[in-house]
Amino acid sequence: MSKVKPVVKKTVRIKENDLVDLIDNIVNETVAVKKQEWINEQAKLASNKTALLERKLANLEAKVQKLTESRK
Numbered sequence: 001m002s003k004v005k006p007v008v009k010k011t012v013r014i015k016e017n018d019l020v021d022l023i024d025n026i027v028n029e030t031v032a033v034k035k036q037e038w039i040n041e042q043a044k045l046a047s048n049k050t051a052l053l054e055r056k057l058a059n060l061e062a063k064v065q066k067l068t069e070s071r072k
Contacts, residue, residue, distance in 0.1 A: 014022075
């Protein structure tokens, strides 16, 4: 014989307005979390681009400095 217990389903009564509020809260919370993730991701991308630009600028400045020194 099987020792599997049948699943008991429980029904909870909730007013329509309460259900709508619950769904609305869940959606708002999820949107806020995803928005913060997106903001963090964009900030990381911007800082990576800034660092890359600063590195390229430093290399360019070094090359210009080297050229000006060789002309003296």
